[in-house]
Amino acid sequence: MTGIPSPPAIKAWARLMRVSRQLLERAEDALKDSGLPPLAWYDVLHELAEAGEGGLRPFQLTERTLFAQYNISRLLARLEADGQVEKLPVADDGRGQTVRVTDKGRETRRRMWAVYGRSIAELVGSRLSNDELDALSALLGRLRDPPALE
């Protein structure tokens, strides 16, 4: 019987939505002001950089980034057109392809991080102590699906 949310639940929800939107917008603005691509590019380049030489399949990016499949498809097309990633056929699955970040893509990610990291530091790092940040992470982790263990 969780039909009607409690006042604390409503308040937490409202703040979560509002604060996350506001911070996201600021981080995007900072990138724009520096003439850099949007955060979505960073997310993909980051995942691909972590994946290393092996690269990732588009459907793996879909899982990891929470972008819709058609969104990843088009985002990759844009990234490829811009030389940030390359697509390789994959041997054992004729439907698929492997996406790998290029040197240019790595460089883009590096330059984005210089700005994005600063935003994170300013927007959250400077406002809460490390203990508070950990507490926040833990609470948010419990809202995930599936919930984080920790």
Add this chain to the structure above:
Amino acid sequence: MTGIPSPPAIKAWARLMRVSRQLLERAEDALKDSGLPPLAWYDVLHELAEAGEGGLRPFQLTERTLFAQYNISRLLARLEADGQVEKLPVADDGRGQTVRVTDKGRETRRRMWAVYGRSIAELVGSRLSNDELDALSALLGRLRDPPALE
């Protein structure tokens, strides 16, 4: 010297962005599955309902909802076309207008809340205690601009 974010800051940021996106998507999906309009409609109808008979000026909605000005302009056009709100000329400012929710709009909001509220209850209310929800709200409040006092 807040140039480089600390690991706890990065983790909190990542969770905040990821969790909020995931929860938002679920709430949107629930509305869609019930054949109801998107959350943006709810946000506007909610603000207008709270404002009462006096209604609100579009620029006030822009401030309260965090939607961009052009977005509010078009959202109101859609809402008006659908009979959810009405626009009235405002006496002392020839540029502006006052927007008021209609009965139909109030009814739409009510039906949306039945679904939206249930999502909130399930997605956050059932996962954290009230004390934890309050703690979460307080931490998020400190990330706002300007930070919440409490």
Add this chain to the structure above:
DNA sequence: TGACGATCGATGCAAATGCATCTATATAGA
């Protein structure tokens, strides 16, 4: 092997968003 449902990724079309700019009115200052 052959048929069939599932999965991978792309895409046509409609709707929404972002950006720049426009018109109209209001306000401040010479």
Add this chain to the structure above:
DNA sequence: TCTATATAGATGCATTTGCATCGATCGTCA
């Protein structure tokens, strides 16, 4: 009062998102 600047809200155009669906390949099971 006349002019310059600021503010309210709308809109043309390009980009992005959402939705449905498609073509192609894979895996399974008879």
